[in-house]
Amino acid sequence: xxxxxxxxxxxxxxxxxxxxxxxxxxxxxxxxxxxxxxxxxxxxxxxxxxxxxxxxxxxxxxxxxxxxxxxxxxxxxxxxxxxxxxxxxxxxxxxxxxxxxxxxxxxxxxxxxxx
Amino acid sequence: xxxxxxxxxxxxxxxxxxxxxxxxxxxxxxxxxxxxxxxxxxxxxxxxxxxxxxxxxxxxxxxxxxxxxxxxxxxxxxxxxxxxxxxxxxxxxxxxxxxxxxxxxxxxxxxxxxxx
Numbered sequence: 001x002x003x004x005x006x007x008x009x010x011x012x013x014x015x016x017x018x019x020x021x022x023x024x025x026x027x028x029x030x031x032x033x034x035x036x037x038x039x040x041x042x043x044x045x046x047x048x049x050x051x052x053x054x055x056x057x058x059x060x061x062x063x064x065x066x067x068x069x070x071x072x073x074x075x076x077x078x079x080x081x082x083x084x085x086x087x088x089x090x091x092x093x094x095x096x097x098x099x100x101x102x103x104x105x106x107x108x109x110x111x112x113x114x115x
Numbered sequence: 116x117x118x119x120x121x122x123x124x125x126x127x128x129x130x131x132x133x134x135x136x137x138x139x140x141x142x143x144x145x146x147x148x149x150x151x152x153x154x155x156x157x158x159x160x161x162x163x164x165x166x167x168x169x170x171x172x173x174x175x176x177x178x179x180x181x182x183x184x185x186x187x188x189x190x191x192x193x194x195x196x197x198x199x200x201x202x203x204x205x206x207x208x209x210x211x212x213x214x215x216x217x218x219x220x221x222x223x224x225x226x227x228x229x230x231x
Contacts, residue, residue: 043118044158044206044222090157102148102171103208103220105157 002027004074004091006106014114019063019078021109023091026072032094033074034103035065039087047089050074061085086113117141119223121207127229133195136226140188140209144221146170147184149192150206152225158206164190197230204228 007022025031033050048059055067065076074091091106120139128134140147145166150158161180163170167187175182179198184190194201204225211219 043224046220092157102160102163103158105159108155108157 002029002031002093002104004033004093004104004106006089006091006109008109009107010110010112012112012114013081015083016080019076019081019085019111021076021089021091021111023074023076023106024072025074025091025093027093033065033067034092034094035059035063035074035076036090036092036105037087038090038108044090047076081111081113083113083115086111119207119209119221121205121223121226123226124224125227125229127231128197130199130230131196133193134197134228135194136192136205136207136228138190138192138207138223140190140207141221144209144211145187146210147190148208148210148220149182149190150208152204152206154203161192161205194228197228199230202228202230 003026005024011021013019025033030052035047036044037047038044047063048057048065050057050067058064063076063078065074067074088108088110090108092103094103119141122137126134147164149161151161152158160174162172162175162182164184167184180194182192192205204227206225207223208220
């Protein structure tokens with residue numbers, strides 16, 4: 001069975017400082033990994049995805065994540081936080097079942113950005 | 116292209132009542148998913164369709180939840196009777212290819228259900 005663990009339920013940063021959201025995964029398959037963002041009362045938006053090509057994945061809005069197989073981690077980073085980054089972030093692994101693919105979500109990390 | 120459409124956006128019902136949600140996926144997307152997102156948690160898969168067939172409904176509480184996608188396009192999710200713990204956002208998603216390891220998902224905005 002596959003799963004993801006988001007190590008922090010809440011992260012607070014100041015505007016202009018780096019962001020680090022931590023995620024560890026467990027998978028018996030070669031995983032597909034994703035980060036999604038959910039702003040209040042908005043739908044889920046894909047930030048980036050790991051496709052077994054480059055281990056450093058660049059996404060939208062300046063976010064990136066690095067796949068580290070030895071550490072089973074897929075942490076999300078951004079060099080400089082912006083107020084608009086305040087949202088809920090989900091680390092996600094796909095579960096390639098017999099005939100289709102479902103996404104397995106972590107519990108989420110709330111990112112707060114202060115001025 | 117138009118996104119995944121869901122209705123209604125909000126619904127408040129009393130416990131033991133029934134409720135139905137509707138989802139229209141992106142045109143041409145063969146795979147449709149219903150997720151339940153309880154406040155403070157990540158979304159959890161309820162059921163997955165490939166065209167009009169069920170691929171995975173292992174986490175669907177079948178004593179009260181049902182879903183159908185009769186013509187392989189739009190889908191309805193029903194709860195009957197509702198319980199307080201069913202209060203959640205119900206998300207619909209679709210993807211072009213079901214076995215693509217999770218690529219190409221598009222989520223709808225969800226239906227927020229409150230059971231009182």
